[in-house]
Amino acid sequence: MLAAAGGIATRLAFPEPGWWATSFVGIALLYLALRRDSARWNALVGLVWGLAFFPLLITWADEAVGPVPWLALSITEAGYVAGFAVAWTWARRGTGVWRSAWWQLLTFTLLWVAVEEVRSAWPFGGFPWGRLAFSQADSPIVPFAAWGGVPLVSALVCAVGVLLARVVVTVRRAQVLAASVAALVALVAVLAGLLVPLPTSAQAGSLHVGAVQGNVPGQGLDAFGEREQVLQNHIDGTYALLDQVDQGDLDLVLWPENGTDIDPQVDEEAARLIDDAAVAVGAPLLVGTVQYPPTGGRYNTAVLWEPGVGVVATYTKQHPAPFAEYIPMRSIARRFSSAVDRVTRDMLPGDSPGYVPLDSPRLGRTVGIGDVICFEVAYDGLVRDTVRAGGEVLVVQTNNATFGWSDESTQQLAMSRVRAIEHGRATVQISTVGVSAVIEPNGVVTQSTELFTADQMVTTLPLRTSLTPAARLGGWPAWIAEALAVCAVVAGAVGASRRRADAREVGA
Incomplete structure (x- = not known):
């Protein structure tokens, strides 16, 4: 239910109606829906999120080429969200990520950006439609595109969504200070773009x-x-x-x-x-x-x-x-x-x-x-x-x-x-x-x-x-995000195997 609601909320951030702030809600609901430590279960949850998002986003594909290609493309793109959910499950098992909400914020965001980049390039040259950044044309966050391109804007949208989810988690645990800090950081991330200068004057006529x-x-x-x-x-x-x-x-x-x-x-x-x-x-x-x-x-x-x-x-x-x-x-x-x-x-x-x-x-x-x-x-x-x-x-x-x-x-x-x-x-x-x-x-x-x-x-x-x-940076922000995402997944898998080995030794 959380995943389905999150996919729909994210769709509403894109034209039309273009309610850009609902993208934060959509990511927050996905984060909350992926709290179980099961890669198979989370793959299903991610798939549900994707199936609630992509078919509604690209209804124009049905208009242009009919229902079969529209559904095939939607299911393929939803599969990437399922893959993201699996990668998140593995990466989260690393000791540092498991114990730290801030490391979870960074890791979740890196993985999301990396998966956006992969689906924008493969197969057949990729399909970038639905990247979070493209929902932010009217958002205070969008000026950051001039600094780090689409990957940075998508990262900030994802990060704000995770922070909103952490607010929910910490409030339920009666951790008022942690909830206040997360809410404040989210607000700063959204409004900081208003300070980014965007020159419009002519330089060469x-x-x-x-x-x-x-x-x-x-x-x-x-x-x-x-x-x-x-x-x-x-x-x-x-x-x-x-x-x-x-x-x-x-x-x-x-x-x-x-x-x-x-x-x-x-x-x-x-x-x-x-x-x-x-x-x-x-x-x-x-x-x-x-x-x-x-x-x-x-x-x-x-x-x-x-x-x-x-x-x-x-x-x-x-x-x-x-x-x-x-x-x-x-x-x-x-x-x-x-x-x-x-x-x-x-x-x-x-x-x-x-x-x-x-x-x-x-x-x-x-x-x-x-x-x-x-x-x-x-x-x-x-x-x-x-x-x-x-x-x-x-x-x-x-x-x-x-x-x-x-x-x-x-x-x-x-x-x-x-x-x-x-x-x-x-x-x-x-x-x-x-x-x-x-x-x-x-x-x-x-x-x-x-x-x-x-x-x-x-x-x-x-x-x-x-x-x-x-x-000037070119593709470097995306390449760095992809490399760090791979490192996070590998580190999480290694950390999980070590914990299992330690548990077996204790049991023996």
Whole structure:
């Protein structure tokens, strides 16, 4: 019961409704539910927590690909929580951890972060959705993302949850002082983020940008069946920008992922339409499109289209989504769902960071655009690489049409907000159907759109070149957490075996 309630409470911390504080309650209930010293029992408890959390979080997967893949993904992710519970049971058996509430706090938190990292990387490149940090876009804790990235924010959320659980435990034992200390530490951890500075001012000028949400004719997997209409919608949206700005006022126009599923580098009519729109607005277009190499497969690509010139730079998505954009083990997957064959050509990964150089005549220099496509925003390394390669702003091109009216788009927006803070970069999330948004480097949303509407946004983005501590540290916080977690589990197992050996000697 505690585990099920904890999973539901944690789900409520994510959009929608995004009640970020319930994540603390969810972790506290999990900690309390795992107090029995049985790895098998705790594995079941962890599984129940995961099954109460993940299916409710990713209902959009059911919307997009049906119940079987949705349930399979949910059960797989819940299995990681079961594994975490087993690791916690073993680690807690170490003498130091068993006897000290503070060592329990540290160990529980390290293990949680380590398991988040593992499931974000394996299998098939991992699935980071549901990391605690992504529930904290509106929380006082989130500024710590600039110091230690997503792992640090997740660690703090977990730690606060454990502290709340310790308050409950110590109050039941009438240990008033211990309860007061735990409550005070939890409060400080939550509010300390308010003291973390998050600079938003421009360091290298600013970029005047337009963004086009063209909308699509339908929803679900067939939303892009009318490719010409989708392209025309984004063409029309580009011309509509001239209702807000004069020709030549913009430095760049952003289109979403799949803004055109007709490759303008191959199709002359698509190229003409895009170039005419670019000339009319007087600015380059960053266009989400697809490419079909002669060797087979396809690429999910963003092309920078210069008016009167054509493509001058590209970025190809590095992390296609398994079982959605490509099908691993197709013959096996087909046994569970025939929908896998709707993906007729597997998407191929790119091999370069999302750095797009924009030649800006107004600024008299090349501006670095950091581009990630759709789910790539969930992966720490992919976003970090775009910034370290020279991205002065972040662009998240996405296509949310297949997810209908679900919470997928707002959950993705929360990730984009966390990334803006983590790297100190103004960010634009631009979607085919919404939610699109303009985000300041401190994570504040200044403009946003509604779902399934045609809309445009015009904004001025501050260009920033300095690297946050999180960007400089790279993957080290996660690697350290993983290494310490392994040490804690091994030490706990060794400590438990020694205690059993001592007990046998005493008995003899």
